[in-house]
Amino acid sequence: MTVQPNSIEARDIAYHLHSYTNARKHEEIGPIVIESGKGVHVTDTDGKTYIEAMAGLWSVAVGFGEKRLAEAAARQMEKLAFYHTFTHKSHGPAIELAEKLVAMAPVPMSKAYFTNSGSEANDTMIKLVRYRANALGQPQKKKIISRIKGYHGVTWASASLTGLPNNHRAFDLPMEGILHTSCPHYWREGRDGESEEDFATRCAQDLDALIQAEGPETIAAFIGEPVMGAGGVIVPPKTYWEKIQAVLKKYDILLVADEVICGFGRTGNMFGCETFGIQPDIMTVSKALSSSYLPISALLINETVYAPVADQSSEIGTFGHGVTAAGHPVAAAVALENLKIIEEKDLLGNVRALAPHFQESLRTLEDHPLVGEVRGVGLIAAIELVTDKPQKLSLQPPGTMGAKAFGLVQKNGVILRAIGDALAVCPPLIVEKEHIDTIVETTRRSLDELQAELG
Known part of the structure; x- marks a missing residue:
């Protein structure tokens, strides 16, 4: 991303110290500025909409924009x-x-x-x-x-x-x-x-x-x-x-x-x-x-x-x-x-109804060459990334592969979270089957792109 002078991104770089962020890297690339949210989606200041598959920070159970x-x-x-x-x-x-x-x-x-x-x-x-x-x-x-x-x-x-x-x-x-x-x-x-x-x-x-x-x-x-x-x-x-x-x-x-x-x-x-x-x-x-x-x-x-x-x-x-x-x-x-x-709204019932599909769909990613393990329960999961499945090894230094995959998934319209070399998934409890399918499809496509990048 090219940061324009006097833009909201430039002002963020000038005045804002961020949590869990490489401060010097942030000076180079700037932030994605989220402007609005509705349901399981958020939209940035460029008008791009994402599925927020981390519920913000594991937390927006009822979704964004709940008027009540x-x-x-x-x-x-x-x-x-x-x-x-x-x-x-x-x-x-x-x-x-x-x-x-x-x-x-x-x-x-x-x-x-x-x-x-x-x-x-x-x-x-x-x-x-x-x-x-x-x-x-x-x-x-x-x-x-x-x-x-x-x-x-x-x-x-x-x-x-x-x-x-x-x-x-x-x-x-x-x-x-x-x-x-x-x-x-x-x-x-x-x-x-x-x-x-x-x-x-x-x-x-x-x-x-x-x-x-x-x-x-x-x-x-x-x-x-x-x-x-x-x-x-x-x-x-x-x-x-x-x-x-x-x-x-x-x-x-x-x-x-x-x-x-x-x-x-x-x-x-x-x-x-x-x-x-x-x-x-x-x-x-x-x-x-x-x-x-x-x-x-x-x-x-x-x-x-x-x-x-x-x-x-x-x-x-x-x-x-x-x-x-x-x-x-x-x-x-x-x-x-x-x-x-x-x-x-019986969101607990929604979790119980969708958890099997959520977990099973994510586990289909285990056949991907870059996935070592998919683990989870309910509506929370992680995808562990590897370059060597038998040895359970990833790129060095640790976290490199997770960061690359996270960036590609986000570019493709889904926000996950990289934890080391794992991608965490934790959507709002109001999530629907079609959202889960999009999350899984987007993640697979992004991993294919990463595999091609790695040669």
């Missing part, structure tokens, strides 16, 4: 544009949303606590876990175990939980007290002749060994996404969560389910915990909570977590944590309307 959400925001803005939840204050939307989320939870939960992003929710979780340990007279029991390739945010604390090297490099992360155990990617990490169940057993043994090495009395919690999202859409092997939970139970370690991507229908159930039989003590949710129309997130905590925290706040005189916009009335009102839309 705009109207809900306007109504609440006129009634009460802002109020906080500090010092015994509250407001209707926050109360209703807390009640709704506790009722929706797949396991008994006691309270909802609001923040503004998945990162903030997981950052707050770390503080809660430490606060609770002090309340219980267990000051040594504060370490948290995450997983290699897990993704839990980008604040100083939540980025430490994230198990991706580029989220740590040059940031002096991870912080002390955060540990990482095995990535449960069977296709990549499984040994020759090892079944999925045996691989799951080995992952659980790795976790047990790490706990033993650190000292069980020092481990407070384990955090995991039901399906790992930004680490490459890694679906857990059979029996994985059953075996992981058995280890945690043995050592009295809290289980935190990061439902930021999986929550509200993505995997074919309202929560990924239901899909994989996970019984968490804490859940973090965001993204599809409001379809990302406005920033909002929440932690759901059970009574085992809440009671000591409440007791400690009574002893100190306050729970000394909070952010100004937590439970913002406009964001909460939009989230409530968004959840109504998901329920009234």
Whole structure:
């Protein structure tokens, strides 16, 4: 793309530092500026329309341009544009949303606590876990175990939980007290002749060994996404969560389910915990909570977590944590309307109806010379790209092939996301069969172009 002087693209280059972007490369090529969205499509300032097959950032469940959400925001803005939840204050939307989320939870939960992003929710979780340990007279029991390739945010604390090297490099992360155990990617990490169940057993043994090495009395919690999202859409092997939970139970370690991507229908159930039989003590949710129309997130905590925290706040005189916009009335009102839309339009039913076609259609790409694996569940998947299928090798440096394929697919009218050398697919929950067919056809055509380019 040639950036014209004084264009909106040139102004972006001049003044805007972007997330997850090579800043120097951005100076050269500039942005694609998205101007509008409707349903599963977005349109840029040049008038080109794309299927947004990543639902924005895993998040626009009800699609773009949903008037009911705009109207809900306007109504609440006129009634009460802002109020906080500090010092015994509250407001209707926050109360209703807390009640709704506790009722929706797949396991008994006691309270909802609001923040503004998945990162903030997981950052707050770390503080809660430490606060609770002090309340219980267990000051040594504060370490948290995450997983290699897990993704839990980008604040100083939540980025430490994230198990991706580029989220740590040059940031002096991870912080002390955060540990990482095995990535449960069977296709990549499984040994020759090892079944999925045996691989799951080995992952659980790795976790047990790490706990033993650190000292069980020092481990407070384990955090995991039901399906790992930004680490490459890694679906857990059979029996994985059953075996992981058995280890945690043995050592009295809290289980935190990061439902930021999986929550509200993505995997074919309202929560990924239901899909994989996970019984968490804490859940973090965001993204599809409001379809990302406005920033909002929440932690759901059970009574085992809440009671000591409440007791400690009574002893100190306050729970000394909070952010100004937590439970913002406009964001909460939009989230409530968004959840109504998901329920009234039976988007969970749409996921269940279309998931088989979505997964089967994508898996037809496995016959392509450049595809090593297609993996997924519900309406989330990834296409792993290789140049050598038997050896599971790709172009060097890592990520080169993913970036090339992503660029070609986008040029051809579909927005996916390159995660290393995998292409992630995560369309809005309102997606239709014809959209899925276009996504798959466009991806195949783009991979054919990439194969021709590579010779």
